[in-house]
């Protein structure tokens with residue numbers, strides 16, 4: 096149990112901190128949520144800067160443009176980017192945090208060479224085409240069909256809630272390649288270019304009023320067989336690799352970031368007046384903040400534990416489900432506290448009276464998706480109960 | 491940085507676990523609960539296992555380990571609800587002669603926090619020395635010379651308490667710094683004991699849910715039960731992370747704010763112990779409400795611990811100050 100960072104880690108931290116101190120202010124504030132061209136430019140532009148400075152793909156192989164540094168340097172990276180309030184991965188989420196890692200783990204050499212360096216340079220935006228109208232939590236029942244014709248798959252089907260589909264160049268696409276096999280055994284995992292003929296994207300506004308995700312229709316879309324990751328019909332196993340990354344490490348930077356967010360809420364509470372006192376004068380609110388800080392500390396300690404374990408296996412473990420459960424519900428409580436501190440200023444989604452309504456309301460509305468996306472909290476509880484505790488399966 | 495246990499730490503943990511499992515199966519706890527739960531033989535066994543001298547320097551007959559190691563050991567004591575003033579005697583090692591070897595049984599009263607009065611001393615009958623923590627001093631009082639009324643029915647059948655009506659001033663053994671250090675270390679030990687409670691409550695409930703059948707199936711197959719158990723597991727693992735981190739942060743320079751890490755661990759682990767023990771009773775159903783089954787012992791001990799070395803509310807307020815600073 097050694098929580099000390101090594102001298103090399105600390106050197107890495109010092110360099111990164113200095114770099115961030117220069118570059119974060121230069122990159123400016125994020126563009127408005129509805130301005131997608133600007134958002135893509137902002138997010139990918141930041142990724143490019145990270146790449147050029149040697150801070151992209153901290154734990155990715157050197158051969159594909161990564162740094163191949165240790166898991167602890169990855170942690171240092173999260174801590175420092177959160178501390179500096181650096182831009183969020185944004186549209187690079189899928190490529191950097193689960194699509195890319197899946198290819199590192201399971202892709203062919205050709206796929207690695209083709210995609211990994213471009214993802215790291217911010218040149219390739221990815222989206223995820225897993226869910227379908229009839230296959231959400233029960234993902235393995237997906238129906239999008241891929242029929243093999245020569246060296247192509249002809250894909251027909253309907254995906255939904257595809258984040259970043261309208262700006263994505265490639266899609267992690269799950270298709271059914273064997274309709275006769277049991278549901279988990281007939282799935283394949285494809286890298287589908289999003290510009291192919293026969294793909295139709297229909298935006299699906301979120302409750303936050305934003306165009307983050309879309310429905311995607313596939314009509315006889317021809318995807319090369321060489322774009323398949325792993326063997327035909329072995330896609331469910333690959334999917335679980337993707338989901339381990341998505342649930343295990345993808346949110347790590349957000350987790351440490353929440354500590355800063357809570358600090359900002361405390362600072363806001365000192366500014367917000369309630370008659371002749373401030374919101375911070377309420378001992379109940381202060382205790383609530385203290386409790387949340389304790390939970391955030393526990394969460395970050397848990398991430399460190401998980402990273403130490405994964406440093407051995409190269410993959411986040413099943414405890415990722417426990418972390419996701421805890422983190423998502425904690426995030427919602429922190430963001431809801433922010434809204435409560437705003438009081439009636441929270442009725443406005445634009446800043447009023449000098450209070451940061453725009454950001455706080457945006458955060459809270461967005462947080463409502465966390466316990467649904469990437470496997471709902473109920474599904475995570477099933478996973479913890481059945482796969483970790485060994486309780487009988489639901490059915 | 492490597493947050494995994496070292497080989498030595500794993501060995502320490504499994505050694506103390508095996509010993510506690512052997513000494514204190516639930517039937518033995520139930521027996522102890524019938525009389526005075528302080529068991530001199532068990533106590534000297536704990537001393538031999540190094541529980542009290544764990545952090546005392548080797549030159550003074552101790553084991554020379556750190557708070558992270560102590561946290562591992564105390565989590566095991568919590569799992570088996572080991573009776574006796576283990577935290578106080580451990581804290582007294584190096585301050586009170588004979589504490590490190592367990593020959594002097596040391597209890598205490600923490601008067602620096604919110605819960606000073608009434609002065610209820612745990613395991614009073616077994617004590618040789620009573621340590622009294624005040625905001626600006628630590629005093630030792632000869633427990634054998636002190637008048638106290640044993641409470642006929644303590645909340646926790648394994649934690650007898652006695653009411654000390656008038657507390658004489660004792661011999662001063664340290665000032666504000668020592669008092670603060672003992673309170674901090676005490677909070678870390680309480681967090682570790684709480685972790686053990688959270689963990690065992692989960693394990694008991696999971697085992698019961700796999701065995702108990704209703705409607706023709708194990709109750710653990712019902713989602714409402716399964717999801718409660720999943721939440722218990724999550725709370726336990728977060729508590730473990732926080733408690734281990736608190737120990738390591740305390741022992742190692744430059745890792746973080748020691749007081750913050752311990753306050754966080756105390757809040758999260760205290761919560762986990764209380765909630766898991768309650769859930770355990772619920773999952774046992776009517777059996778959980780009986781004296782004969784183990785779950786209530788866990789809840790009651792969690793309750794006792796929630797009053798020791800600062801309440802959750804005090805630690806939360808402290809954390810809020812750090813956040814606001």
Ligand SMILES: Cc1cc2nc3c(=O)[nH]c(=O)nc-3n(C[C@H](O)[C@H](O)[C@H](O)COP(=O)(O)OP(=O)(O)OC[C@H]3O[C@@H](n4cnc5c(N)ncnc54)[C@H](O)[C@@H]3O)c2cc1C
Nearest residue numbers: 223224225226231232256257258464467468469470471473
């Ligand atoms: C913001 C956001 C972004 C997303 N991005 C993507 C993306 O990029 N790509 C993609 O493929 N998908 C994406 N999704 C989809 C997401 O993965 C699904 O919404 C999720 O898996 C739940 O499926 P569902 O919506 O069909 O809900 P359902 O499965 O219909 O579930 C409805 C409710 O029933 C509960 N439930 C379902 N099954 C069980 C069970 N066995 N036991 C107990 N309760 C159960 C659920 O917990 C939920 O509360 C996104 C979703 C959101 C909200």
